[in-house]
Amino acid sequence: MKAMHGLCALRGNLVFAPSLGELTVIPKGYILTRDGVVEGIYQNLPAGCPAEVINYGDALITPSFSDLHLHAPQFPMLGLGMDLQLLDWLNTYTFPTEARFRDVEYAQTVYHRLAKELIRRGTTRVCIFSSIHREATHVLMQELEKAGVTGYVGKVNMDRNSTPDLTETTEESIRETLRFIEECCAYENLRPILTPRFIPSCTNELMAALGEMATAHPAVPLQSHLSENQDEIAWVKELHPDCPQYWQAYAKYGCWGEHTIMAHCVYSDEAERAAIKEAGVWAVHCPDSNNNIASGIAPLRKMLEEGLNVALGSDIAGGAKLSMTDVATQAIRLSKLRWLESGKQEAFLTVREAFYLITTAGQAYFGAQPGFGVGEPLHAVVFSDGKFAYNPGLSLEERLERVLYLADKSTITAVYSAGGQAEL
Numbered sequence: 001m002k003a004m005h006g007l008c009a010l011r012g013n014l015v016f017a018p019s020l021g022e023l024t025v026i027p028k029g030y031i032l033t034r035d036g037v038v039e040g041i042y043q044n045l046p047a048g049c050p051a052e053v054i055n056y057g058d059a060l061i062t063p064s065f066s067d068l069h070l071h072a073p074q075f076p077m078l079g080l081g082m083d084l085q086l087l088d089w090l091n092t093y094t095f096p097t098e099a100r101f102r103d104v105e106y107a108q109t110v111y112h113r114l115a116k117e118l119i120r121r122g123t124t125r126v127c128i129f130s131s132i133h134r135e136a137t138h139v140l141m142q143e144l145e146k147a148g149v150t151g152y153v154g155k156v157n158m159d160r161n162s163t164p165d166l167t168e169t170t171e172e173s174i175r176e177t178l179r180f181i182e183e184c185c186a187y188e189n190l191r192p193i194l195t196p197r198f199i200p201s202c203t204n205e206l207m208a209a210l211g212e213m214a215t216a217h218p219a220v221p222l223q224s225h226l227s228e229n230q231d232e233i234a235w236v237k238e239l240h241p242d243c244p245q246y247w248q249a250y251a252k253y254g255c256w257g258e259h260t261i262m263a264h265c266v267y268s269d270e271a272e273r274a275a276i277k278e279a280g281v282w283a284v285h286c287p288d289s290n291n292n293i294a295s296g297i298a299p300l301r302k303m304l305e306e307g308l309n310v311a312l313g314s315d316i317a318g319g320a321k322l323s324m325t326d327v328a329t330q331a332i333r334l335s336k337l338r339w340l341e342s343g344k345q346e347a348f349l350t351v352r353e354a355f356y357l358i359t360t361a362g363q364a365y366f367g368a369q370p371g372f373g374v375g376e377p378l379h380a381v382v383f384s385d386g387k388f389a390y391n392p393g394l395s396l397e398e399r400l401e402r403v404l405y406l407a408d409k410s411t412i413t414a415v416y417s418a419g420g421q422a423e424l
């Protein structure tokens with residue numbers, strides 16, 4: 001990471017989403033920063049402003065992306081194992097892959113690569129699952145911090161229904177999690193998050209202990225999975241016959257509240273969605289994963305209309321795409337199938353809305369304002385989109401659409417994170 005000193009202005013075509021469905025474009029505008037903190041967004045710099053100008057010419061500059069749900073130790077299985085559904089997929093492919101992260105050296109190699117790839121794709125904020133291994137989780141955090149990725153990292157808890165080499169004792173899981181939380185003061189831009197894998201992976205005793213930790217550490221949020229797959233939901237009902245709805249199996253242990261992240265919510269009905277909204281829980285839609293392992297199509301439009309906190313996740317490696325631009329267009333594609341399935345009742349996602357979900361909506365989870373937040377450290381991506389099929393005279397909104405559908409990492413020529421410039 002390269003620090004930004006003094007007054008500095010990025011010049012380019014600025015595009016951001018102030019709210020759902022709204023788009024602000026400032027052609028050849030300026031983002032003025034002081035020591036990496038945004039001072040203002042301008043069409044023209046104030047007269048006599050002594051800022052050093054970094055001129056990106058005709059490039060597009062957007063806020064960087066937030067990925068609110070992904071599994072770091074599944075990076076080695078990216079693009080593999082899409083022939084099974086969730087529960088078999090976990091046992092056959094995922095658990096053996098994650099078990100390898102007891103080897104810290106192996107973790108180092110994988111996580112170094114993952115952190116770089118996130119930055120090269122413009123993702124600067126994450127809520128990420130590690131494995132059950134505390135040491136490898138620190139390796140992940142060190143690599144993310146070096147690369148410039150910020151956000152929350154969770155050491156996963158699993159004390160049942162896993163393979164023997166990926167199962168903790170209850171006592172070990174509690175002890176290692178407490179130690180992990182204490183050790184996380186070592187990081188500048190990364191924080192710990194409690195991470196029970198999902199209800200079937202955690203005994204009641206472990207869930208109760210995690211709920212107590214959540215109460216004792218109000219700054220440490222919690223992430224998990226909810227209502228992803230029908231077999232999973234049936235299993236949770238068997239395990240918790242006292243809970244008519246899946247979410248209640250989290251809520252009864254105190255693992256349900258503001259800033260709690262629940263990935264998927266594919267089968268969350270009206271009552272479960274109301275519980276999500278009332279508690280201020282975040283529903284994270286992972287369209288590529290839901291498609292790949294045939295989980296289903298989440299009621300995204302209903303969630304948005306009902307005012308739930310919603311953002312997007314790559315959910316690698318159920319998801320095969322690390323780029324949030326790919327995740328955004330996958331969300332659009334899947335919403336069109338849902339639109340057809342609903343007899344054209346549930347409107348599909350627009351490009352503006354998908355862009356909002358991977359920028360403004362995601363960054364709100366981390367307390368950031370919409371767009372390029374004034375008074376906040378700069379998070380931004382520069383797209384040099386001139387290589388796409390020749391078509392001069394496109395509007396900036398059309399160019400944004402093309403970036404979402406066509407950009408790969410070679411289109412990204414600069415990334416700013418937490419007020420510094422990341423190395424690509």
Ligand SMILES: [Zn+2]
Binds near residue numbers: 071263315
């Ligand atoms: Zn997941």
